[in-house]
Amino acid sequence: MAKLSLPANSKMRSNEFIYGVATASFQIEGGVNKRLPCIWDTFCAQKNTIADNSNGDIACDHFNQWQSDIELIDSLGVDAYRLSISWPRVINKSGELNQEGVDFYLNILNSLAQKNIKAFVTLYHWDLPQHIEDNGGWLNRDTAYLFRDYADKISAALKGKVYSFATLNEPFCSAYLGYEVGVHAPGIKGKEYGKKAAHHLLLAHGLAMQVLNKNCPDSKNGIVLNFTPCYPETNSSIDAKAASYADDYFNQWYIKPLFDGQYPDIINQIPDEQQPAIHDGDMDIISAPLDFLGVNFYTRAIYRADKHEHFFQIAPPEPRTDIGWEIYPKAFSELLVSLHNTYSLPPIFITENGAAIDDKIEQDQVNDIDRINYYQAHLTEVNNAIESGVNIKGYFAWSLMDNFEWAEGYSKRFGIVYVDYITQQRTVKQSGISYSAMISQR
Numbered sequence: 047m048a049k050l051s052l053p054a055n056s057k058m059r060s061n062e063f064i065y066g067v068a069t070a071s072f073q074i075e076g077g078v079n080k081r082l083p084c085i086w087d088t089f090c091a092q093k094n095t096i097a098d099n100s101n102g103d104i105a106c107d108h109f110n111q112w113q114s115d116i117e118l119i120d121s122l123g124v125d126a127y128r129l130s131i132s133w134p135r136v137i138n139k140s141g142e143l144n145q146e147g148v149d150f151y152l153n154i155l156n157s158l159a160q161k162n163i164k165a166f167v168t169l170y171h172w173d174l175p176q177h178i179e180d181n182g183g184w185l186n187r188d189t190a191y192l193f194r195d196y197a198d199k200i201s202a203a204l205k206g207k208v209y210s211f212a213t214l215n216e217p218f219c220s221a222y223l224g225y226e227v228g229v230h231a232p233g234i235k236g237k238e239y240g241k242k243a244a245h246h247l248l249l250a251h252g253l254a255m256q257v258l259n260k261n262c263p264d265s266k267n268g269i270v271l272n273f274t275p276c277y278p279e280t281n282s283s284i285d286a287k288a289a290s291y292a293d294d295y296f297n298q299w300y301i302k303p304l305f306d307g308q309y310p311d312i313i314n315q316i317p318d319e320q321q322p323a324i325h326d327g328d329m330d331i332i333s334a335p336l337d338f339l340g341v342n343f344y345t346r347a348i349y350r351a352d353k354h355e356h357f358f359q360i361a362p363p364e365p366r367t368d369i370g371w372e373i374y375p376k377a378f379s380e381l382l383v384s385l386h387n388t389y390s391l392p393p394i395f396i397t398e399n400g401a402a403i404d405d406k407i408e409q410d411q412v413n414d415i416d417r418i419n420y421y422q423a424h425l426t427e428v429n430n431a432i433e434s435g436v437n438i439k440g441y442f443a444w445s446l447m448d449n450f451e452w453a454e455g456y457s458k459r460f461g462i463v464y465v466d467y468i469t470q471q472r473t474v475k476q477s478g479i480s481y482s483a484m485i486s487q488r
C-alpha cells in the first residue's frame with residue numbers, strides 16, 4: 047500500500063499539529079424537509095445548472111447517519127473535524143433559533159467532544175436561506191446584518207463546544223461564482239454584481255467576528271479563504287502584468303481588506319458601476335484582528351495578456367485531477383510563503399486540500415493511488431512552507447467523504463471515504479487508510 051510520510055524532523059509530526067477532515071452542510075446532510083429552502087435548492091431545480099441534474103435533498107444522508115459518520119471520523123484517528131452549519135436549518139423565517147436544527151448540531155458537537163475530536167465550525171458554506179436571497183441576497187447590505195444576528199444566536203447556543211469558528215468559507219466563490227459568472231447559486235451574472243456581493247460578504251464577516259469574540263472568546267475565530275495562485279504564461283512583462291491583475295482580482299481582493307483594511311489598487315481601474323458600496327467605517331469592521339486564517343488550496347491558474355480584457359486564462363496543462371484542475375504542488379508553498387511575506391498573519395490552518403479522482407470500487411476497496419500521490423506532494427509543500435517560516439498549525443483533507451460537488455453534482459469524488467449513493471454505504475479508500483496511518487505514526 048502506498049504510504050503518506052513526512053520527514054523525521056518535521057513539525058508536522060508533532061502532536062501539536064492538528065490533522066482533520068472537512069465537510070460542508072449542503073454537500074453531505076440531506077434532511078431537506080427539516081430546514082428552510084436555501085439558494086442551492088433553488089439553483090439545483092433550474093435547468094442546466096448541475097452537471098448530473100442532481101440536488102442536495104439526500105446527499106450523503108448525514109442528517110440521519112451522523113452518528114455512524116462520527117464513528118467513522120473517530121476510526122480515522124483525526125484530531126479535528128471541520129463541518130459547517132446550515133443557516134436555514136438553525137434559524138427560522140422570523141430570525142429566531144429553530145431548536146430542532148440547533149439540537150442536530152449540539153448532538154454532533156457533544157459526540158465529537160466525547161471522542162476528543164476538536165470541532166472546527168464554519169458558519170457559512172454557501173447555503174443562504176432562499177427568503178434572504180429573495181430580498182437581494184448578498185447584493186443587499188442588510189444580509190450582512192442578518193448574518194451577524196445568525197452568528198450571534200448560533201454561537202451563543204454552541205458556546206463552549208467549538209474549538210474554532212470560521213465566519214465564511216471562500217467568499218470569492220460566493221461572490222464571483224454566485225453573483226458575477228453565475229455558475230454557482232444564486233446564478234446571477236454580471237460584472238456589476240461580483241464586487242458588491244464581495245463587499246457585503248466581507249462586511250458580514252467583520253460583523254460576525256464581533257459577536258463571536260463576545261460570545262465565544264475562548265474559541266479561535268477567523269475566516270476561510272481560497273487561493274488559486276496566478277502565474278504568467280511566459281516571462282514577458284505583459285503576461286506578468288496580466289497575472290498580477292488576476293491575482294488582485296481573485297485572491298488579494300479577499301485577503302488584503304482583512305489585513306490591510308483596503309482593497310487592492312486595481313480598485314481604481316474598475317468602472318464605477320462595478321464598484322462596491324463602501325460605507326464609512328466598513329474597512330475597520332472588516333479588518334479587525336483574527337485568531338487564525340484558514341487557507342484552502344487545490345490548484346493554480348495561468349494567464350496571458352489580452353487585447354480587450356485585463357487577462358486571459360489559458361487551459362490548465364497536465365497533469366490534472368478528474369475535475370480538470372492542474373496538479374501543481376509547488377504553487378502551494380509559494381502561495382503560503384508569499385502570503386506570509388505580504389501580510390502580518392495570525393496562525394494558518396490549511397482548511398481544505400484534496401483531489402477529485404475517478405474512483406472505482408472493486409471488492410470493497412478503492413485503490414486511489416493518484417489521490418495518495420496528490421496528498422503526499424501537497425503535505426510536502428506544507429512542510430516546506432513551515433520550514434520557510436510560515437506559521438501553520440493544522441491541515442484538513444477535503445473531504446471526509448464523497449459528496450455533492452456543487453455544479454458537478456455527484457460526478458466528482460473528493461472523499462478519502464467512498465460513498466455509494468444508492469446504499470449510502472461508506473468505504474474507506476486507500477487514501478483514507480494512508481492518511482490515518484500517517485496520523486497515528488506521528
Ligand code: FCB
Pocket residue numbers: 070073215216219272342398444451452460
Ligand atoms: C471548495 C469548496 C468545497 C469543495 C472543494 C472541492 O471550493 O469549499 O466545498 O467543493 O472546493
